[in-house]
Amino acid sequence: MAASKPIYLALPKGRILQEVLPLLEGAGIVPEADFFSEKNRKLTFATNDPGLTIIRVRSFDVATFVAFGAADMGIAGNDVLQEFDYSEIYAPIDLGIGACRLCLAEPEALKETDDPSRWSHIRIATKYPNTARRHFAAKGIQAECIRLSGAIELAPSLGLAERIVDLVSTGSTLKANGLVEVETLSEVTSRLIVNRAAFKTRPHDVGGWVGRFEEAVRDAA
Amino acid sequence: MAASKPIYLALPKGRILQEVLPLLEGAGIVPEADFFSEKNRKLTFATNDPGLTIIRVRSFDVATFVAFGAADMGIAGNDVLQEFDYSEIYAPIDLGIGACRLCLAEPEALKETDDPSRWSHIRIATKYPNTARRHFAAKGIQAECIRLSGAIELAPSLGLAERIVDLVSTGSTLKANGLVEVETLSEVTSRLIVNRAAFKTRPHDVGGWVGRFEEAVRDAA
Numbered sequence: 001m002a003a004s005k006p007i008y009l010a011l012p013k014g015r016i017l018q019e020v021l022p023l024l025e026g027a028g029i030v031p032e033a034d035f036f037s038e039k040n041r042k043l044t045f046a047t048n049d050p051g052l053t054i055i056r057v058r059s060f061d062v063a064t065f066v067a068f069g070a071a072d073m074g075i076a077g078n079d080v081l082q083e084f085d086y087s088e089i090y091a092p093i094d095l096g097i098g099a100c101r102l103c104l105a106e107p108e109a110l111k112e113t114d115d116p117s118r119w120s121h122i123r124i125a126t127k128y129p130n131t132a133r134r135h136f137a138a139k140g141i142q143a144e145c146i147r148l149s150g151a152i153e154l155a156p157s158l159g160l161a162e163r164i165v166d167l168v169s170t171g172s173t174l175k176a177n178g179l180v181e182v183e184t185l186s187e188v189t190s191r192l193i194v195n196r197a198a199f200k201t202r203p204h205d206v207g208g209w210v211g212r213f214e215e216a217v218r219d220a221a
Numbered sequence: 222m223a224a225s226k227p228i229y230l231a232l233p234k235g236r237i238l239q240e241v242l243p244l245l246e247g248a249g250i251v252p253e254a255d256f257f258s259e260k261n262r263k264l265t266f267a268t269n270d271p272g273l274t275i276i277r278v279r280s281f282d283v284a285t286f287v288a289f290g291a292a293d294m295g296i297a298g299n300d301v302l303q304e305f306d307y308s309e310i311y312a313p314i315d316l317g318i319g320a321c322r323l324c325l326a327e328p329e330a331l332k333e334t335d336d337p338s339r340w341s342h343i344r345i346a347t348k349y350p351n352t353a354r355r356h357f358a359a360k361g362i363q364a365e366c367i368r369l370s371g372a373i374e375l376a377p378s379l380g381l382a383e384r385i386v387d388l389v390s391t392g393s394t395l396k397a398n399g400l401v402e403v404e405t406l407s408e409v410t411s412r413l414i415v416n417r418a419a420f421k422t423r424p425h426d427v428g429g430w431v432g433r434f435e436e437a438v439r440d441a442a
Contacts, residue, residue: 008379043372055379057372064369070381148285149370151264151278158229158276160291 007052007198007205010066010074012059016190019097020075026216027209029054051205060127063089063193072198072206079167079188082131090199091191093213096221098190100169102128105179107156116182125155126165135185153177228273228419228426231287231295233280237411240318241296247437248430250275272426281348284310284414293419293427300388300409303352311420312412314434317442319411321390323349326400328377337403346376347386356406374398 009029011020024031030048034040035056045054055071060080065071067086079102081091104124106114121142126132129145136143145165148155152166153173165185168174174181192213199206230250232241245252251269255261256277266275276292281301286292288307300323302312325345327335342363347353350366357364366386369376373387374394386406389395395402413434420427 043375055372055375057375058370061369061371064367065375065379065381068367068381070376070379146285146289148282149279150282151276154264154276154278154286155291158286158291160286160289 008071010055010062010071016098023216027212069195074193077188077190083128089193090196091193093192095190100167100188102185103168103181104183105181106163108180123161124163125161132165229292231276231283231292237319244437248433290416295414298409298411304349310414311417312414314413316411321388321409323406324389324402325404326402327384329401344382345384346382353386
C-alpha cells in the first residue's frame with residue numbers, strides 16, 4: 001500500500017499556542033524541536049507521527065486553510081469561525097482553551113448617557129466586521145464597520161469610531177484606554193476544526209485524530 | 222490662543238520601522254524612549270515636539286487611520302495604498318524606503334509549461350485581493366482571490382491556490398518554497414501620506430511636516 005498524504009494540522013501563532021501544547025501532548029503529538037521557537041521562520045513542522053504534519057499560521061488564516069482543504073484539521077477560536085462562516089468547516093470539539101469574549105465597548109464617558117435600546121446606526125472599529133454587522137442587523141441596528149487588524153482600542157480616543165467590537169480577556173486593555181464593555185456578542189473558546197470533505201474521505205485518519213483530541217480534552221478537564 | 226490638538230503621525234510596526242528611524246531624525250522628530258522597544262504594548266508615543274504624537278499600528282492599518290482622520294499623517298507602502306484606494310489620502314512624498322515589489326509567483330514546475338497569455342481564470346492566495354483582482358481584470362483575466370494575512374508562500378504546496386500575489390524583496394522566501402516570479406504587479410516603496418482634510422484645515426502644521434520630511438529625504442539621498 002502506498003503511503004498516503006500526511007494529515008495537515010493548522011495551528012495558530014501567538015497567544016493561544018501555549019495553551020495548545022498540553023493538548024497536543026495529550027493527543028500523543030510531539031512536534032519537532034523547531035516548532036517551539038516562535039522566532040524561526042519555518043511554517044511546516046514534522047511530528048513524531050510521519051502521518052501528521054503541523055503548519056503554523058495566523059489565527060485568522062487557520063480557518064481559511066482548513067475550509068479550502070489545504071489543511072485537514074486546525075485549531076481556531078469561534079470568533080474566527082463566526083467571522084468567516086465557512087460551510088466547509090466542521091467544528092466537533094470545544095477544546096476549552098483560549099477563553100475570552102467578543103464585546104462591544106465604548107468610552108466610559110459615553111456610556112454614562114448612552115442607551116443601546118435607542119441605537120439605529122453605530123460606527124464600529126473591529127477585526128470582525130461580518131460578525132458585528134450580522135449581530136447588530138439582527139437587532140435592527142445598522143453597524144458601519146471600519147476594519148482594523150490591530151490596535152482597535154485606539155479607535156475611540158482618536159475619533160476613528162466611537163465604539164469597538166473586540167476580544168476581551170481580562171479587560172485590562174479596555175480599562176487602560178478608558179473603555180467599558182456594553183454588550184457581549186459571544187463567548188469565545190478554541191475548537192478543533194476539520195475540513196468536511198477530508199473527514200468524509202479519510203474517516204480513519206481524520207476521525208482518529210478527532211477521537212484522540214476528544215480524549216485529551218477529557219483528560220485535561 | 223488655546224493649544225491646538227497635536228498632529229498624529231501613524232507609523233507601521235515591524236520591518237519598515239528600522240528604515241523610518243533615520244527619516245524621523247532627519248525631520249527633527251525624537252520619539253520618547255519607549256518607542257524604540259517593539260516589546261512594550263504602548264501604542265501612542267510622545268515626541269520632542271509637544272505638537273506631534275506618534276501612534277504605532279500595523280502597516281495595513283496606517284492607511285485606515287489616516288483615511289478616516291484618526292491620524293493626520295502616516296507612512297505607508299504603496300502596496301497598502303493601492304489595496305485600499307482611499308480617496309481621502311494624499312501621498313505627496315516617496316520616502317525611498319521599504320523597497321520591494323508586488324509579484325505574482327507560482328511553482329517552478331508549473332511555470333515551465335505555463336503561458337500567462339492564455340489565462341482566463343486564475344486562483345490566487347494573497348493579502349492583496351483588491352489589487353490582484355483589479356490588475357488582472359484590466360487584462361481580461363478573472364482572478365479568484367483567497368485572502369490570507371500571512372504564510373502566503375505555503376498556499377501552492379498545500380493546494381490552497383496554485384499562484385500567489387505577494388511582496389517580494391530578496392526572493393529568498395519564494396525560492397525556499399519552490400516558487401518563481403511570473404509578473405510584477407507594482408514596484409513598492411513607502412510614502413508619507415496625509416489626510417486631505419487635515420492638510421487643508423491645518424496647512425501650517427501638516428504642511429510644515431511635509432516640508433521637513435521632504436528635506437529629510439533629500440538629505441538622505
